[in-house]
């Protein structure tokens with residue numbers, strides 16, 4: 267007799283199945299409906315799968331669509347460079363705060379030739395930089411739960427992020443109402459105690475089994491252990507792979523959305539026992555990711571050139587994902603949905619970011635500020651520039667070459683991730699100066715596009731020679747057959763040039 271699959275594997279199998287064409291059609295109908303219906307998502311070809319198609323004519327440089335990320339995070343290494351809203355990723359505070367943030371958070375040993383007291387007064391808003399009011403930024407709003415990992419540009423963004431996923435990922439005091447917080451510790455003590463807690467919880471896991479460690483339901487009042495477990499998860503993601511932060515947003519967001527559907531009794535077509543209704547709600551909440559192009563991270567990642575043992579490399583990645591998942595389960599596990607915490611599902615969420623390769627980018631207003639104070643085409647007079655530079659020159663020198671560092675991260679966009687590749691693309695992702703100042707994806711027409719034509723982006727440098735393009739696309743697992751590749755393949759001498 268065939269043995270039944272364990273519940274977690276059975277649920278995972280269902281979650282990893284592609285959406286039926288009807289469900290996918292209704293999901294993408296909803297997505298494009300929210301973005302102005304300028305495009306539709308439908309089958310492009312059997313080789314390519316789905317694609318995005320224009321539903322009207324576009325002229326060159328027209329906006330085709332603009333969409334906010336479903337989930338996203340700034341790269342850990344970028345946090346010291348740009349202080350941005352944790353929800354919409356727009357720059358916040360003021361030009362002075364941005365510059366002070368960067369110079370005060372520098373970890374390199376090189377001394378900065380600017381008085382730290384002056385930087386602190388810029389940071390607190392006591393001092394202001396000349397002409398910085400020409401680049402107004404929104405004021406800082408702290409996290410509803412009181413953590414210092416997240417900061418916002420408005421109450422709306424704070425509330426939206428809290429509702430979307432942060433309430434389950436926040437380790438702040440107000441998110442832990444029943445917690446008994448330990449007395450203030452130094453950073454080193456905090457690190458040691460969180461690793462001790464991790465070791466203890468691992469030991470408990472080994473002696474008592476997973477069930478006794480994981481909370482039965484998420485709504486149980488959180489305690490100090492939970493805040494500590496959240497910090498441990500974050501530290502691990504910071505040190506290993508930023509994508510784990512976004513994967514946690516996907517899992518937390520799916521759980522919250524499922525609960526919302528259950529509370530409002532609004533899962534389409536859901537009847538039956540409470541267990542069946544819960545599962546139907548979870549599947550509905552999971553739709554954006556069920557619809558997404560994905561594969562397990564350790565299988566789809568391109569092997570770096572210097573790696574000789576591909577098998578060992580892939581199994582190391584699997585182990586890393588498994589460690590991250592154990593840390594996540596310690597505070598988020600929900601026994602109704604063991605499949606959502608299955609390694610294959612978690613690995614596929616991380617693989618989804620890998621395969622869709624969607625960078626989060628927001629240009630810095632600090633660049634514009636220095637352009638005004640130091641640039642040749644400035645609207646300031648030579649005398650005004652001269653006077654201003656007495657203040658701004660030391661700051662510019664201290665910031666160095668990367669004075670214009672942008673906000674950089676990774677995100678997942680429901681519609682942009684449906685765009686196929688072409689080496690002769692009809693569209694491109696581009697942020698328009700002073701218009702697109704947040705983390706939304708912006709897709710513009712590269713040439714005129716007729717209604718019904720496919721909206722293709724280039725995943726690589728489309729100006730590279732044919733063989734380089736082909737090699738770069740091998741990482742995505744397909745051979746491009748666009749008109750440019752077809753022409754160059756037919757005339758190899760020309761293509762090699």
Ligand SMILES: C[S@@+](CC[C@H](N)C(=O)[O-])C[C@H]1O[C@@H](n2cnc3c(N)ncnc32)[C@H](O)[C@@H]1O
Pocket residue numbers: 313314315316317558559621622683684685686687688742743744745746747748
């Ligand atoms: C970001 S997804 C694009 C949407 C995808 N076609 C779908 O059905 O969801 C990227 C994947 O689409 C397929 N793809 C994209 N462009 C292609 C092309 N020009 N030729 C063949 N396959 C392509 C590849 O499988 C690639 O890994």
